[in-house]
Amino acid sequence: xxxxxxxxxxxxxxxxxxxxxxxxxxxxxxxxxxxxxxxxxxxxxxxxxxxxxxxxxxxxxxxxxxxxxxxxxxxxxxxxxxxxxxxxxxxxxxxxxxxxxxxxxxxxxxxxxxxxxxxxxxxxxxxxxxxxxxxxxxxxxxxxxxxxxxxxxxxxxxxxxxxxxxxxxxxxxxxxxxxxxxxxxxxxxxxxxxxxxxxxxxxxxxxxxxxxxxxxxxxxxxxxxxxxxxxxxxxx
Numbered sequence: 001x002x003x004x005x006x007x008x009x010x011x012x013x014x015x016x017x018x019x020x021x022x023x024x025x026x027x028x029x030x031x032x033x034x035x036x037x038x039x040x041x042x043x044x045x046x047x048x049x050x051x052x053x054x055x056x057x058x059x060x061x062x063x064x065x066x067x068x069x070x071x072x073x074x075x076x077x078x079x080x081x082x083x084x085x086x087x088x089x090x091x092x093x094x095x096x097x098x099x100x101x102x103x104x105x106x107x108x109x110x111x112x113x114x115x116x117x118x119x120x121x122x123x124x125x126x127x128x129x130x131x132x133x134x135x136x137x138x139x140x141x142x143x144x145x146x147x148x149x150x151x152x153x154x155x156x157x158x159x160x161x162x163x164x165x166x167x168x169x170x171x172x173x174x175x176x177x178x179x180x181x182x183x184x185x186x187x188x189x190x191x192x193x194x195x196x197x198x199x200x201x202x203x204x205x206x207x208x209x210x211x212x213x214x215x216x217x218x219x220x221x222x223x224x225x226x227x228x229x230x231x232x233x234x235x236x
Contacts, residue, residue, distance in 0.1 A: 034097075044084040051076065055076075085106050112191075119192070176200050
């Protein structure tokens, strides 16, 4: 895939994601900025995982060949996600709840994907990273969407929380370290290796925060259930 074609796809992608966001805002005028952006993010995650899966050359070794020239399918998958990350980084600047770690994650991802597209190498490793980072995203956004729809502190919201935490943990803390190891071991450009380490560090930090969130919610749910049981017995 030629460099001009990649640039055009990225520019078209940024315009498309922005248009999708504006269309959703028009459809749901009473919903918040974050709600509409999360719908766009869910669409991207679904497309990203699909494109990444379709671009895998050998499912017996999804990260093979290592440090090889990127295929056109891999370049396309990466370009689509790069365009989304640029769009979403801009959205982060307009979000009322500014998140420094989220901005850092976006910058690391943009630089890493941009470098991979520029080198036209490491397609297998980068597509695998794309799959690992996005496979849990639909559940991440679902849990926040449910809260705005009025399902905060419900069994449905708890199920979304646990599903997200489980998929994130397996992907980021299981597949992530392995992918980081093979990326560092292969003859990849130094920048790609640095981005792999940076992404894994961010994933580890988020894993810590997610683990605390799940423990808190499960503890809160258990305490609430015990209090309800005690109140019920005292009334009887």
